[in-house]
Amino acid sequence: MTQKNTTNRRRFLAAAGVTIAGVPAAFGNGTPEQGPYVVSRRRAVIPYEPDVLVVGGGPAGIGAALGAARKGANTLLVENHAFLGGVAAWSLGMPINQMRPGGRARSKVHELLIEKLTAYGDQALRIGEHQLWCNVDYLKVAVLDALDEVGCKYLVHMRAVEAVVKDNRVTAVVVSTKQGLATIKAKVTVDCTGDADVAYFAGAETMKETGSLSPQTLCLNLTNVTTNQVRRANMAQIAQRAREKYPLIPKGWGLGRVSNAAGFYINHAGTRDLGQFDATDPLQRSRAECLSRRQVLQMTLAMREFGGEQLKDIELIGTGTQIGVRETRRVKGLYVLTEDDALTGRKFDDAVAWRSGFLDIGFVRLSRMKIHDVPYRAILPEKLDGLLTAGRCISATHVAASAGKSMGNCVATGHAAGLAAAMCAERGCPPRELKVSDLQDALRADDVDLSRSGDEQKELVNRG
Ligand SMILES: Cc1cc2nc3c(=O)[nH]c(=O)nc-3n(C[C@H](O)[C@H](O)[C@H](O)COP(=O)(O)OP(=O)(O)OC[C@H]3O[C@@H](n4cnc5c(N)ncnc54)[C@H](O)[C@@H]3O)c2cc1C
Structure with a gap:
């Protein structure tokens, strides 16, 4: 014009x-x-002013919301998608690891989730050593059941797009809704967006790798194939033979059974061999999503054409809502967890959770580590108050972030952050002034065994 x-x-x-x-x-x-x-100046009104606002409803957000609400805080969980679960939901049946290392639920929060899933019977859940294999549609509802039981409010289709900061404290989060933007005030906010969105919008210092971010993976479900056929299929050979015709096929892939025997999922190297994509960069993310959709079709066609008698009839029955993002921004906290902490099983006086499993940079590096503590300082932004973080965006280096990303660990850091937020709201103190020994006592009362650091992995043989 x-x-x-x-x-x-x-x-x-x-x-x-x-x-x-x-x-x-x-x-x-x-x-x-x-x-x-x-x-447009249209504004929506959300009629809640919670003590604790949890942003992001993945494993960490679920842990945080349950932790805060169980402590009696008026808690609201807001989620961008139409359902809760985060990667646990759109990984379409991959094992939720480290939920019960040693064969028992690692806290009352983990236990509540397992109990709600178990209530739906065998079709919803298969329990392994430390992991849960879920039918994700049951998982999505079991999470709601758990939140309802503890009186936590939740709202979906609500994306945090800004943060309100007063006197260096996050006092509210602005969310986008179909009626326009809405401001939700809270005494304490917990950033469980995986991408540290709230912290980033609030101006907190965040860390992000350039050139070595873990790959993204669009998950898929397949059917019309038996367990025996899957066992006999040589996936590496299929990939090798098919790559000329289907160049997007990942160089690492394998079929796994979901909770019910009829379906299979594939965990695969996703975008690893296709380039570097930063899922917080709008253009790169868009490209990664679209490429990944083509990749999934190529994988299915390759299995049908090059998978011989075993896989010739295999059918694609679903794909994840979005790519699974393993790593983006992390909040710079008062302490930054390191690779050495993970390898040596470091203990901290201000431990509020521990992380177990493998050091796993999705299809790039997989190595053993020891169970190690997460100090309270690693879930506290370095300079900003009124905010805690949990899950994959806690304060850690690129390698250390991959050392504790199993979903059970994310529920654990969420639990700690939610409980801390509830205690701060009750006491009227900012998170950095909370007496950590009080938080540790509250975690122990929730059956968190804070003494496991330094343990060898022993029974924790699964990746993730
Ligand atoms: C492909 C893949 C395979 C994996 N395999 C395994 C495995 O087999 N076993 C295992 O235990 N772990 C596995 N992991 C790791 C694990 O899934 C993640 O580390 C874990 O889900 C992180 O939890 P989170 O809650 O921090 O983040 P996420 O699961 O990413 O959840 C973040 C949530 O926040 C929401 N959100 C984001 N931004 C906003 C916003 N601005 N406003 C509102 N909501 C927002 C998202 O929609 C999402 O629901 C895998 C990860 C990937 C990507």
């Missing part, structure tokens, strides 16, 4: 007292180069 047109349009709108669908419009200072723009 030319400048003259712009001016005419503005005059016309102003003379007409224009509103956008009943709401006064605000005009930006569009230059001739940029063109004019109109900012």
